[in-house]
Amino acid sequence: MKLLQALRAAVGEANVLIGADAEPYLTDWRKRYSGRAQAVVRPGSTEEVAAVVRACADARAPMVPQGGNTGLVGGGTPDDSGAAVVVSLRRMQRVRSIDSANDTLTVEAGCVLQAVQQAARSQGRLFPLSLAAEGSATIGGNLATNAGGTQVLRYGNARDLTLGLEVVLASGEVWDGLRGLRKDNTGYDLKHLFIGAEGTLGIITAATLKLFPLPAAQMTALAALPSLAAAADLLQRARAAAGAALTAFEVMGRITLQHAVETLPSLRMPLPLAQPWYVLLELSDAEGEAHATTLFEGLLADAMEAGEIVDAAVARSLAEAQALWQLREGIPEAHAKRGGNVKHDISLPVSSIAEFVEATNAELRRRFDWIEPIVFGHLGDGNLHYNMGTVAGTPLAVAFAHEREINAIVNDAVHARGGSISAEHGLGQLKREAITRYKPALEIELMRRIKATLDPFGLMNPGKVI
Amino acid sequence: MKLLQALRAAVGEANVLIGADAEPYLTDWRKRYSGRAQAVVRPGSTEEVAAVVRACADARAPMVPQGGNTGLVGGGTPDDSGAAVVVSLRRMQRVRSIDSANDTLTVEAGCVLQAVQQAARSQGRLFPLSLAAEGSATIGGNLATNAGGTQVLRYGNARDLTLGLEVVLASGEVWDGLRGLRKDNTGYDLKHLFIGAEGTLGIITAATLKLFPLPAAQMTALAALPSLAAAADLLQRARAAAGAALTAFEVMGRITLQHAVETLPSLRMPLPLAQPWYVLLELSDAEGEAHATTLFEGLLADAMEAGEIVDAAVARSLAEAQALWQLREGIPEAHAKRGGNVKHDISLPVSSIAEFVEATNAELRRRFDWIEPIVFGHLGDGNLHYNMGTVAGTPLAVAFAHEREINAIVNDAVHARGGSISAEHGLGQLKREAITRYKPALEIELMRRIKATLDPFGLMNPGKVI
Secondary structure (H helix, E strand, C coil): CHHHHHHHHHHCHHHEECHHHCHHHCECCCCCCECCCCEEECCCCHHHHHHHHHHHHHCCCCEEEECCCCCCCCCCCCCCCCCCEEEECCCCCCEEEEECCCCEEEEECCCEHHHHHHHHHCCCEECCCECCCCCCCEHHHHHHCCCCECCHHHHCCHHHHEEEEEEEECCCCEEEECCCCCCCCCCCCCHHHHCCCCCCCEEEEEEEEECEECCCEEEEEEEEECCHHHHHHHHHHHHHHHHHHEEEEEEEEHHHHHHHHHHCCCCCCCCCCCCCEEEEEEEEECCCHHHHHHHHHHHHHHHHHCCCCCEEEECCCHHHHHHHHHHHHHHHHHHHHCCCCECCEEECCHHHHHHHHHHHHHHHHHHCCCEEEEEEEEHHHCEEEEEEEECCCCCHHHHHHCHHHHHHHHHHHHHHCCCECECCCCCCCCCCCCHHHHCCHHHHHHHHHHHHHHCCCCCECCCCCC | CHHHHHHHHHHCHHHEECHHHCHHHCECCCCCCECCCCEEECCCCHHHHHHHHHHHHHCCCCEEEECCCCCCCCCCCCCCCCCCEEEECCCCCCEEEEECCCCEEEEECCCEHHHHHHHHHCCCEECCCECCCCCCCEHHHHHHCCCCECCHHHHCCHHHHEEEEEEEECCCCEEEECCCCCCCCCCCCCHHHHCCCCCCCEEEEEEEEECEECCCEEEEEEEEECCHHHHHHHHHHHHHHHHHHEEEEEEEEHHHHHHHHHHCCCCCCCCCCCCCEEEEEEEEECCCHHHHHHHHHHHHHHHHHCCCCCEEEECCCHHHHHHHHHHHHHHHHHHHHCCCCECCEEECCHHHHHHHHHHHHHHHHHHCCCEEEEEEEEHHHCEEEEEEEECCCCCHHHHHHCHHHHHHHHHHHHHHCCCECECCCCCCCCCCCCHHHHCCHHHHHHHHHHHHHHCCCCCECCCCCC
């Protein structure tokens, strides 16, 4: 085949995978999406990516960019036509430069998020993007999906952490937009088109990212709360008291935590599972241990006096802090082990969340008496993972059998309150159709026109997003 | 004329200005740009803006959106063909809603920035965008130009403060993208196309903006420094010590300040004008006066011991703090009064600034023995207003006569160091041509294609940006 020859010429024989070698790239890690491809190519440089794109464009072969293959919406999996070429960026993992006096770092797309964090830390700096899959997710995938995670409250999402991009366009041309500037008002800010576009407008090959000072001390606590409304009040109190030093505010339902600790023996719950809601708070202090302790304990004491908190466990060591974080981060793994659930990655105005959860739980329970809400997420950003399992005695298959109806109820309730049906995971294949019910038709049309402008032959990750 | 009839039908006779009534809208406030127009229209609602745009589109009349007319690059002034219709948004000044539990506010484009700040404050919240023209600049203009100002270090520029937009497109259709969500990964993030596009892709009519807790205490100081390199070191020290509580870090050259205090009798300099550089530092503390004082004075003492600061004056009252800010904010006015200077609004990696200023000052002085650098700006963002006047005895007209050569030297030096020739003012008419020398041709081409997609007849603020 002519295309395979061109790809081999572009990246070398060893980096064009077919048959069994290609398999691991053709199914997402949750094994919910599977497809076929002409080949999987593994370019090692921007020039090689450009050569691959030109070869595919010449052959009119669709391209599916892929990073760590940790996405949750099938955005990195080809369809089953077998026409696509999967472009894996994982070999491009160089940290090109770190400018610690400018608090910036330039890194290639295939660099694993944890390696980016470590590169920053090696220079006494913080790269704050942090999420459960950070050990295998790549920064290119994080940018293509505008990843969120646990530190968005303070530092913003992947988009907010990006100063510049290098992108291979659908034509195979390379746009060098790598700039380490906090301010640059010289025309349309093109990087924001590619961030969050899930590879449908071009392939991100490198990025210049913002760094921050490492905090001098961190405090972490798990608090037990009587209601979700109390959690919203606690959030306001914590933001007022700690300002930007409040770096995480993660909420977890009692049932969600209970299943997690029952499923993963490594998890240890430091408080009785006696309240309906739990919040993991993290304070990152620029001054030091003593100041952080005073501030944090004052905050918790005030919240307890106000009735927002019933009980709290403050981590007294790094190990205890990590154990609290493991509780939060163990939730997806624990529930996957139990057989999964019907997932929703929603965002709402923070002011609507308590009412949304109460009303939507009630509506779902009226409709399905076997339903069990598994709720956790980034309350500080208005982002909940509002998932649905089944009560003991009802197999999870029953929930999956009703997935479409559950989705419709949840998504309609989110939309009615001005929310989003994909807060941080993206659309991919999973929500590409659903979004057309909720986004204004004019906005979809604008997206379509921009797609046609930047990718006239429709070869960049077709069947995703739009 | 048919168009004028249609405009009168859209906004009412009283809001279609021609002749002398239109004059104030046809010249920018610095009186550097002047043009003509068929009419100035003053729509009072989004629907009226849409009707105006449809009427203009039907007549193929170019439209020039205008806010407070405080821009610095001629972005809101029509050309002299007389073909354009100026669309003044100033009548659209409603605060549509404030959701303080969600920390958001939705406001119409014509609302003056100061009124937006006040609306937030009335709910105990902070809208942090802050700049010298805030008493007359509108939020719509701030968004169209992605305004910066003095609080970018902590809160970001106008783009970073925006969650949602309402935009009237070139077709007259209204895109309702008003969302109060911190996370929303459902396709291309279109708001970022319109922010900073200077009205060339559509007319922003409303925005949903982020609010923050008001700080419990603020500390302000003016410090005298031996060098610009010391200022960069002080910035690192202050960010490490205070984290996000460091809300302003403004640098000013000695000559710049000296001319300002000599020109504006209201300005009072609390330190001898004996060092080459001065920095205005502001700390915004979530905890209170006592904590802020300890932290701030500790920081200044450490910096003095390290030799980064030679002398410092800490404001002991709100009035003293305002007097320090007046020094900084009086600079543009004072220098305008002296007859102006050749302006550059540049940004660089912070790590390059000291070397840039030294090298470029030297190059300019080699070339023009009469030159006097007037330098100040937002060092924390890498953004300098690197302006050029003349030494005593040489009229300022000499500098203006050499404007093009000075611009070329400065812009080339900025470009060679990976900087931007427009950090926060935009391109408008002033830098539309210059940018083509520095931006990659491919990026200009992408901008052109996006412009053609969203504004196929080229009617939205033609002759600006691109």
